[in-house]
Amino acid sequence: GKTEVKHLAMQLLGLLTIVLYTWPFSGASRIVGGREARAHSRPYMASLQIRGFSFCGGALINQKWVLTAAHCMEDTPVDLVRIVLGAHNLRSPDSLVQEFRVQESVKNPEYNPTTFQNDLHLLKLNDSAVITSAVRSIRLPVANSDIGPRSNCSVAGWGDITDFGTAPVALMETNADIISRQACNRSWGGSITNTMLCAASPGVRAKGFCSGDSGGPLVCRNRVEGAVSFSGLLCGNSMFPDVYTRVSSYLPWIQAVIRRSD
Numbered sequence: 001g002k003t004e005v006k007h008l009a010m011q012l013l014g015l016l017t018i019v020l021y022t023w024p025f026s027g028a029s030r031i032v033g034g035r036e037a038r039a040h041s042r043p044y045m046a047s048l049q050i051r052g053f054s055f056c057g058g059a060l061i062n063q064k065w066v067l068t069a070a071h072c073m074e075d076t077p078v079d080l081v082r083i084v085l086g087a088h089n090l091r092s093p094d095s096l097v098q099e100f101r102v103q104e105s106v107k108n109p110e111y112n113p114t115t116f117q118n119d120l121h122l123l124k125l126n127d128s129a130v131i132t133s134a135v136r137s138i139r140l141p142v143a144n145s146d147i148g149p150r151s152n153c154s155v156a157g158w159g160d161i162t163d164f165g166t167a168p169v170a171l172m173e174t175n176a177d178i179i180s181r182q183a184c185n186r187s188w189g190g191s192i193t194n195t196m197l198c199a200a201s202p203g204v205r206a207k208g209f210c211s212g213d214s215g216g217p218l219v220c221r222n223r224v225e226g227a228v229s230f231s232g233l234l235c236g237n238s239m240f241p242d243v244y245t246r247v248s249s250y251l252p253w254i255q256a257v258i259r260r261s262d
Contacts, residue, residue, distance in 0.1 A: 034156075034174030034201075039088040040096065042156050044138035044224070045171060047084040048072060048123075048215065054090055054158045057216025058083070059224045060137045063128040065258055068215030069227050069245065070111040070121040078105045083125060086134035089170045090158055096134035100125040106257050108250065115191060119229040119245045121215070122257050139223045141248040151178040153199060153220035155228065155242075157213025174201050176218060179241050187240050195249040197226045198241040218244045 046058035046066045055076075058068035066083055073081075079101075086096040104124035111118045129135050147153065156173035176199035184198030185191070192198060199218060218226030226244030247254075 034172040037088075037156055037171040037173040039170075040086070040134040042171065042173070042219075043086070043132075043134050043136040044217065045085075045087070045156060047087050047090065047158055049082045049084055050076070050080045054084075056214045057157045057159075057228065058123065059217035059227070060085060060129060060135070061140055061224065061254070062137050062258070063131065064125050064262070066123045066125065067217070067224065067227060067247070067254070068121050068123060069119045069229055070107045071113065071116065071119055071229070072215040073105060073107060073121050073123075074113060078102050081123075083123060085129055086132065087158075087171070088134075091169050096132060098129055098135055100127060100129070102126065104261055106261075108253060116196075116229050116243070116245075117193065118195065118250075120227055120247070120250055120253075122254065124261060138217065138219065140251060140254065141223045141225050143248060143251045145225075145248045146246075147178045147197060147220050147225050149178050149180040149183075151220055152176075153178060153218050153225065155199075155213065155216060155218050155226075157216040157228070159213035159216075176201055176242065178220075184241050184243070188243070192243065195246050196229065197244040197246045199226070199244065200241040 044060045046060055047054040048056040048058055048068060056068055056072035058066040061067050081102050083100045083102065085098045087093060102123050103126040106122040108118045108120045153176045154173055155176050156171055158171055179198045179200055181192050181194070181198060197218065214228050216228045217224040218228065224247055226247060229243050229245045231240065231242045
């Protein structure tokens with residue numbers, strides 16, 4: 001998939017020049033140093049797939065719509081995308097899995113692929129998801145709510161679990177603590193804005209997201225507060241906190257898209 005090729009290229013460049021460690025790197029987000037999630041404990045998780053390969057995550061926000069990151073859908077052939085809900089182990093799907101095509105694909109009109117500003121995208125399912133024990137939507141945040149530093153959140157995905165492209169079989173998760181934008185900007189050279197959230201996993205070992213978890217939800221207090229946007233070159237590198245699109249800044253846009261369509 002494109003994430004691996006891009007990731008490999010970035011890694012080779014990284015060996016040549018240390019400057020690259022400061023590059024924002026989208027599409028590169030795997031759960032590193034995490035743990036396997038309890039099966040179906042995150043029934044809102046969506047796996048975006050092409051030909052059985054999970055290239056990004058997303059969150060089911062109502063029976064017809066999934067929220068993901070805009071960079072996930074860049075140059076992605078929408079007609080080949082399948083949205084898989086109710087999954088846990090991607091290699092041995094069970095009867096709880098529901099699979100959909102994309103009926104509508106709506107990028108945030110303000111998305112900037114260079115700065116990752118406004119990195120959000122909405123996907124409409126071609127049918128309504130059936131709510132079960134394994135498939136359920138997650139609540140959107142309160143408008144303009146901001147998650148304070150040290151708030152405990154979590155992130156999950158089916159992306160790689162090491163820097164070298166090892167894909168897990170089951171959904172992985174890790175805790176993520178919110179970091180102030182000010183502190184985050186010291187690492188990221190001022191590119192973090194008010195419509196982004198930063199988080200890092202507690203503990204010394206490398207933890208955080210990496211390739212294939214892009215677009216997946218940052219969950220705080222049972223609401224989707226962020227969507228995985230970009231991270232440093234090395235997964236879970238504490239020098240470069242993981243960056244998420246702050247969902248609470250986009251509620252008017254999300255609601256307008258859904259209203260217009262439905």
